[in-house]
Structures are given as structure tokens and as C-alpha cells.
Amino acid sequence: MKYQTQKLAYPYFAAALILFLVQVLAGVLAGSIYVFPNFLSDTVPFHIIRMIHTNALLVWLLLGYFGASYFLIPEESEREIHSPTLAWLQLGIFVFAALAAVVSYLFGVHEGREFLEQPFWVKILMVISLLLFIYNVTMTVLKGRKTVVTIVLLMGLWGAVLFFMFAFYNPDNLALDKLYWWWVVHVWVEGVWELIMAAMLAFLLIKMTGVDREIVEKWLYVIVGFSLFSGLLGTGHHYYWIGTPEYWHWIGAVFSVLEVVPFFAMVVWAFYLVYRSGRDHPNKAAMLWSLGCPIMAFFGAGVLGLMHSFPSINYYTHGTQLTAAHGHLAFYGAYVMLNLAFFTYALPALRGLQPFNQILNMWSFWLMTGSMVFMTISLAFAGVIQTHLQRVLAMGFMEIQSQVDLFYWFRLGSGVFFLLGALLFIYATLGPVREQVAVQSGAK
Amino acid sequence: MAERLTKSAARNIFYGGSIFFLVVFTLLTIHSHYYIKNVSTDESTLTEAVARGKHVWERHSCINCHTLLGEGAYFAPELGNVWVRYGGRDNAEGARMGLKAWMRAQPTGVEGRRQMPQFNLTEQELDDLIDFLEWTSRIDTLGWPPNDAG
Numbered sequence: 001m002k003y004q005t006q007k008l009a010y011p012y013f014a015a016a017l018i019l020f021l022v023q024v025l026a027g028v029l030a031g032s033i034y035v036f037p038n039f040l041s042d043t044v045p046f047h048i049i050r051m052i053h054t055n056a057l058l059v060w061l062l063l064g065y066f067g068a069s070y071f072l073i074p075e076e077s078e079r080e081i082h083s084p085t086l087a088w089l090q091l092g093i094f095v096f097a098a099l100a101a102v103v104s105y106l107f108g109v110h111e112g113r114e115f116l117e118q119p120f121w122v123k124i125l126m127v128i129s130l131l132l133f134i135y136n137v138t139m140t141v142l143k144g145r146k147t148v149v150t151i152v153l154l155m156g157l158w159g160a161v162l163f164f165m166f167a168f169y170n171p172d173n174l175a176l177d178k179l180y181w182w183w184v185v186h187v188w189v190e191g192v193w194e195l196i197m198a199a200m201l202a203f204l205l206i207k208m209t210g211v212d213r214e215i216v217e218k219w220l221y222v223i224v225g226f227s228l229f230s231g232l233l234g235t236g237h238h239y240y241w242i243g244t245p246e247y248w249h250w251i252g253a254v255f256s257v258l259e260v261v262p263f264f265a266m267v268v269w270a271f272y273l274v275y276r277s278g279r280d281h282p283n284k285a286a287m288l289w290s291l292g293c294p295i296m297a298f299f300g301a302g303v304l305g306l307m308h309s310f311p312s313i314n315y316y317t318h319g320t321q322l323t324a325a326h327g328h329l330a331f332y333g334a335y336v337m338l339n340l341a342f343f344t345y346a347l348p349a350l351r352g353l354q355p356f357n358q359i360l361n362m363w364s365f366w367l368m369t370g371s372m373v374f375m376t377i378s379l380a381f382a383g384v385i386q387t388h389l390q391r392v393l394a395m396g397f398m399e400i401q402s403q404v405d406l407f408y409w410f411r412l413g414s415g416v417f418f419l420l421g422a423l424l425f426i427y428a429t430l431g432p433v434r435e436q437v438a439v440q441s442g443a444k
Numbered sequence: 445m446a447e448r449l450t451k452s453a454a455r456n457i458f459y460g461g462s463i464f465f466l467v468v469f470t471l472l473t474i475h476s477h478y479y480i481k482n483v484s485t486d487e488s489t490l491t492e493a494v495a496r497g498k499h500v501w502e503r504h505s506c507i508n509c510h511t512l513l514g515e516g517a518y519f520a521p522e523l524g525n526v527w528v529r530y531g532g533r534d535n536a537e538g539a540r541m542g543l544k545a546w547m548r549a550q551p552t553g554v555e556g557r558r559q560m561p562q563f564n565l566t567e568q569e570l571d572d573l574i575d576f577l578e579w580t581s582r583i584d585t586l587g588w589p590p591n592d593a594g
Contacts, residue, residue, distance in 0.1 A: 033558075034519075041551060041559035047508035050517055112502025114516055148455075172495040173487065174576075175480045175583050178515065179473065214451060221454035228462040232469040241588035242513050243484040244476045251472070315588060319514030319522060394591040397521040398558070 001349040003074035005081035008088075010350040012067025013343050015095050017426050019060035020336075022102070024415075024422045026053035031415040034408040044106065051105050051117050057331065058115065059098045062160075064339035065196050066090070069137050069153060071346050072203045077144025082136050090132040097125035113177070115185060116167045123167060130161045148217035149202050152224050156195030163187045175243030186235045189331075190301075194227035194262060197297075197338050204290045204345055205270060209277035216273065223265045230258035237309040241318060249311040256309035263302035263334075266294040283348065285361035289341030292369060296333025300376065304329055316391040321404070322383030329376040332368075340365075340425060347429050360428035367421030371414040378410035484584040497576025500569045509560070511594075513585060520558065522594030527574075527581035529592045536578075543577070544570050 001007070030049045033039050040049070070087060074080055081087060101122045104110060110117040118126065134157060141150045166183040202220045206213055236252030239245075270291055281287055304326040308317040317323070348355045382404040389395040389403065481487055506512075509520040532539030547570060551559040565573065 037558040045561045047505050050508045112505045114507045175485050218451040218454050221458045225458035232465045241585045243583040245479045319511040390593050391590045394593045
């Protein structure tokens with residue numbers, strides 16, 4: 001680690017991992033309510049737990065991006081972060097806002113649009129924190145060496161801030177509300193966040209494979225180009241049944257197909273670079289996560305998303321457990337694995353150690369990835385059955401739910417294994433360092 | 445390959461293409477905005493009560509169990525067409541009474557059945573919420589959902 005201010009990433013990653021644990025715990029609770037419907041129904045009803053599950057996810061992913069930015073920008077820009085004080089202030093505000101949101105949810109204080117439930121003053125605190133962050137990193141990049149990685153990362157981060165502003169527009173007309181709600185939700189996860197993802201992945205690949213920066217960066221442009229070309233109009237696949245015009249049907253279908261391209265390109269890109277380098281990086285766990293991330297993103301976000309994005313299919317599958325199946329693997333593959341890859345790569349340097357607890361870390365990879373795949377398949381089965389019974393045979397919702405109970409048990413089981421995997425990851429990265437496993441010679 | 449596509453060409457395609465698609469997306473969204481206001485929803489019946497009902501819906505975060513036009517959580521039934529499911533098109537008064545009675549009766553406490561909390565809505569809030577759901581059921585969703593089950 002060449003720059004002192006890179007250390008700012010450490011508290012961000014620690015905070016992110018704590019909220020990751022909150023998210024997974026809430027997920028296990030929500031999964032438990034699916035099979036024990038009376039559990040917690042009087043004290044903390046399902047809607048509160050789900051709010052914590054989804055919000056904690058978004059917040060810890062953002063904390064991960066912030067930390068990763070503070071880690072990689074000094075190295076890319078070849079200078080220290082503009083203001084470490086602001087970075088600490090930003091962290092304090094953000095973590096306070098996140099915890100305040102969780103507490104207020106537990107007391108039933110929240111707004112009511114999905115994922116944007118944060119009370120107004122929490123949203124304001126989040127914006128202040130985002131602005132402090134964006135100012136700090138932009139100043140650093142502007143004063144230092146400009147690389148494609150930092151430029152793409154900054155565009156993603158700026159985009160995330162700008163599009164979040166639509167969270168403050170909530171018209172009384174429900175169809176209009178939904179039209180603009182997607183400008184935050186879709187444009188974040190299928191647009192600007194992909195820029196952040198590609199930039200962070202590019203940094204990891206440059207560092208770990210040692211392949212010429214020129215080649216990595218050229219393809220970075222190609223990939224993020226495809227992300228935005230396809231992602232912006234890809235919003236169309238959310239505009240099928242909410243009162244929007246019918247032309248979105250073919251726009252949504254065409255651009256949903258194209259949305260798979262950047263994810264597939266990231267798989268090819270990552271594997272090609274690793275193959276080409278022929279280098280054996282000592283942080284094998286970070287390499288595993290970095291290669292696993294694009295693969296799972298391709299299947300979860302790309303393939304599973306595409307499968308129900310055609311209007312003729314979506315007419316039947318819209319708003320069923322299939323959406324939940326896709327959502328889980330997409331977020332895990334694209335953004336959770338990305339952050340865990342980055343943490344695994346950066347934490348040895350941040351803690352002043354050689355790569356450590358590699359075997360434990362890789363166990364957590366297989367535990368979490370395996371159980372998330374299992375959960376996705378369980379929910380997909382539930383979703384297909386629900387689609388047929390409800391949308392084709394017009395059977396009542398509650399009656400169907402009892403028929404797919406078995407799959408909810410599977411989901412809870414995989415959720416428990418996922419929790420074990422998450423705990424193992426946190427122990428492996430933040431916990432005590434076990435005896436060093438001798439690194440094979442030649443791995444430098 | 446490396447010779448055909450240079451880095452600066454890739455960069456220019458990225459910037460040019462992104463701006464192009466952002467402009468197209470913005471224009472289509474503006475068109476959709478007017479389409480919603482004038483064609484697919486009935487703004488003339490978007491009364492104060494409907495707007496208040498939307499806030500009741502939001503204040504209790506109904507979206508985190510139910511779906512509304514297919515969006516939300518998938519834990520409880522779709523409510524975009526609940527008005528139709530309760531027969532509101534034929535018997536508005538009956539549907540209103542039925543929905544109120546249902547919400548007042550929660551939670552059922554039945555073992556092994558998903559529980560809806562008791563939100564203690566006032567008579568006014570119940571009416572507003574039902575007005576909102578009735579208004580929502582009249583949004584032109586191009587024939588979705590496929591049937592009354594939602």
C-alpha cells in the first residue's frame with residue numbers, strides 16, 4: 001500500500017461487513033416467517049423485516065463502493081485522498097443514517113415506496129454524505145493522474161448520486177410515481193452501478209494479472225458502453241404493465257437481450273486477462289471471488305433476468321417468486337461478490353499482512369455461492385408453479401402459497417447456510433490470522 | 445482486433461452512445477409522462493381522497509408484503525386489482541364494506557397462516573385507502589393481470 005489515506009477503506013469495509021450481517025440475519029428471519037407465519041407477527045411484522053433486509057443490502061454495498069474508491073483512487077491517481085477528515089465525517093454521517101433508519105423501522109417510522117423507505121431526514125443525511133464523498137473523490141481524481149478506471153468509477157458514482165434525486169419526487173398519480181421510481185431503482189442497479197462494478201473489477205484485474213493497462217482499459221470502455229446502451233432503455237422491461245405506453249414492450253424486449261452482453265463480456269474479459277497473464281497471484285481467494293463475480297452476475301442478472309423479460313412471458317411471471325429468485329442471484333453475483341472480492345483483495349494490505357486465512361475465505365465463497373444458487377433454484381421452482389396456478393389457472397394467492405411450502409423450507413435452509421458462509425467470511429477477513437500457509441514458490 | 449478498435453475509438457463510442465441513449469430514454473419518458481396523464485390514467489378522478497389514500501398506503505408500507513401492479517414484496521396478494529376481485533365494478537358499496545371488514549378483522553391469528561398486522565386505520569383512512577385502490581384498478585395496464593386472482 002503506497003498511500004496512507006488508502007487506510008480509510010478499512011473502517012468502511014468493517015462497517016459494510018457489519019451491515020452485511022444485519023442484512024443476512026434479516027433475510028433468515030424473513031425466510032423463517034415464510035414457513036412459520038405466526039413467528040414475530042405481533043412484534044416485528046414481515047414488512048419491517050423485509051425493509052431492513054433490502055435497505056441494509058443497499059447501504060452496505062454503497063459503503064463497500066465508498067471504501068473501494070478510497071482504496072483504489074490514491075493508487076490510480078498517484079496521490080493522497082483530498083481530505084481524510086471529510087472521509088471520516090462522511091462515514092460517520094452515513095453509518096448514523098443507516099442505523100437511525102433501522103431503529104426507526106423497528107418503531108414503525110418509515111416512508112412507503114419500496115427500497116426508498118428511509119424517512120425524509122435520513123434521505124437528506126444520505127445525500128449530504130454522498131455529496132461529501134463525491135466532492136472528496138472528484139477533487140482527488142482531478143488533481144492526480146487520470147486513468148480510465150477512475151473516470152469510469154467517478155461517472156458511476158456521480159450517476160448514482162444524480163439519479164438518487166428522483167427518490168425525492170413522489171407524485172400522487174401512482175403510474176407516474178412508478179415511472180420515476182424506476183429512474184432510481186433500475187438505473188442504479190442495471191446502469192450506473194454496472195460502471196462502478198466494471199471499474200472495480202478492472203482495478204482488481206490490472207493488479208492481480210499484471211496485464212497491460214491499455215488492453216484492460218480499452219475493453220473497460222467497451223463493456224461500460226454496452227452497460228449503458230442496453231441498461232438505460234432496458235428500463236423498458238419495467239414499463240410493461242404500469243400504465244406506460246405499449247411501445248415499451250418491444251423496446252424492453254430488445255434491450256433486455258442486449259443487457260446480457262456486458263455481463264457476458266465481463267466473464268470473457270476476466271478469464272481472458274487471467275489466462276493471458278499466466279501469473280499466479282498469491283491472493284488466491286481474491287482471484288476466486290473476482291472470477292466468480294462475473295460468472296454469477298452473468299447467470300443471475302443476465303440469464304435469469306432475460307428469461308422473464310419478454311413481455312409475452314412477463315405477462316404471466318410478473319410479480320411472482322420468479323422475480324425474487326432473479327433478484328437474489330443478481331444482487332449476490334453482481335454486487336455482493338464484487339464487494340467481497342474487493343475486501344478480500346484489499347484487506348491484507350489494509351491490515352499490513354500477507355494474504356491470510358485463504359482457505360477459510362474460499363470455504364466461505366463456496367458456502368455462500370452454493371447456498372445462493374440453491375436458494376435461487378428453490379424460489380424459481382416456487383415461481384414457476386405459482387405462475388401456472390395463479391396466472392393460468394386463476395387459483396387464489398394464499399391457496400397457492402401453501403402448495404409451494406416445500407420450496408420455502410429449501411429457501412430457509414439455504415439461507416441458514418448462507419448465514420454460516422457470511423459469518424465465516426467475516427471471521428476470515430476481520431478475525432485473527434491463522435498460521436500462514438506457505439505460499440508456493442514462484443507465486444509473487 | 446487490437447488494431448481495428450483503438451482505445452480512443454472505444455472511448456468515443458462509449459461517450460457518444462451513452463449520451464444518445466440517455467437522450468432517447470429521456471424523450472420517451474417525457475412522452476410516457478404525458479401518456480400517463482392523458483391516456484392511461486384518469487386524472488380527473490384523482491381526488492384529494494385518492495392522494496390521501498396513497499399516503500395511507502405508503503405510511504404503512506403495504507408494498508413490503510403486497511404487490512401493486514406486480515411490484516413490491518411477494519408475501520401477500522396483488523392489490524392493483526383487489527377492487528375488481530372484491531366485485532367493486534358491479535357492487536361498489538359491497539366491495540367497500542368487504543375490504544373494510546377484512547382490514548378490521550386483522551390479524552386473524554390463525555395458526556400457520558400469514559398474518560396481516562392491525563393498522564388501526566380510522567374510518568376516513570379506510571375510505572381514502574379504498575378510493576386509492578379503486579382508482580388504481582382503473583389504470584390502463586394493457587390487460588395485466590391475466591385474471592382476477594392478480
